[in-house]
Ligand SMILES: O=C(O)CCC(=O)C(=O)O
């Protein structure tokens with residue numbers, strides 16, 4: 001696609017599934033039928049035992065997933081107090097001096113969990129920071145899902161209780177509520193696709209899941225222009241459940257190349273499906289492109305929860321969803337390997353990137369387990 005300066009102003013450019021792509025901006029008679037707002041779906045009855053009630057909800061979700069790829073979920077079964085507390089503690093975490101945050105720099109975690117220092121994003125060199133935690137079966141809070149094999153190293157990193165008291169508890173209280181809700185949502189997806197409610201569960205025995213909270217500092221200059229704070233991309237997982245503080249910025253790309261705002265609504269999730277769902281459905285449920293854009297006069301915090309299948313799952317168009325004679329348009333992808341490639345490809349200076357590239361030179365040989373079980377890595381004589 002070349003340099004940014006080569007870009008055609010009549011197109012929008014973005015990253016989807018690790019590939020750079022672009023789409024024309026269509027206006028007037030050229031414009032296609034597409035969405036102009038993000039639908040809001042009420043999930044009050046998601047736990048109803050009545051099949052027809054759940055199917056109706058699933059049909060609404062399916063409609064949004066096919067036509068938009070994004071929808072709001074209101075009245076989700078996730079505690080408002082826990083949401084508030086998670087935001088409060090994240091805010092305290094990011095407010096610390098840089099030295100304190102460096103204690104849990106993501107370079108110290110083989111899976112880049114912890115604090116990601118301010119980084120350059122997009123063409124404008126804007127600053128953003130993040131805190132990430134996710135699967136780590138060495139942590140007792142996750143032992144109800146699985147227990148890490150002997151010889152595993154920790155992946156998550158936490159600020160000490162003395163610096164941010166209650167941080168780990170607040171983040172886990174939230175994680176352990178949003179996690180089962182995400183699994184329920186995946187059952188709703190199953191129904192929406194015309195499958196049995198539990199059909200997709202087999203792919204989520206030990207799903208890859210993480211919270212990667214973002215902090216976008218306010219811009220200092222009052223006369224500054226709106227900026228691209230997170231570059232246009234589609235999420236590569238199965239589903240993302242995002243909460244935002246009260247500062248807008250998220251925008252979703254429609255088929256005409258027009259950015260549609262997805263402003264914050266209190267305690268309401270912005271949910272979107274990712275590249276794995278696009279592949280499973282052979283393109284029927286697109287992974288919709290989005291970005292964070294604007295002029296921030298207040299700091300913005302977002303709290304996305306990302307879910308992918310278990311690392312040993314191979315994603316390809318599901319046979320049950322293909323019409324007779326329909327050809328699969330997506331190649332097979334091993335989830336764990338894709339996860340490692342994503343990490344290694346985006347963090348050139350991370351110690352794990354350097355180690356893996358040195359001892360396992362062929363990308364096809366990279367395995368998810370190598371990140372937390374160092375004994376699986378081949379020993380290479382040091383030169
Ligand atoms: O910060 C946001 O609102 C969006 C975050 C996002 O799209 C992502 O992390 O993939």
Ligand SMILES: [Fe+2]
Nearest residue numbers: 233234235290
């Ligand atoms: Fe995203």
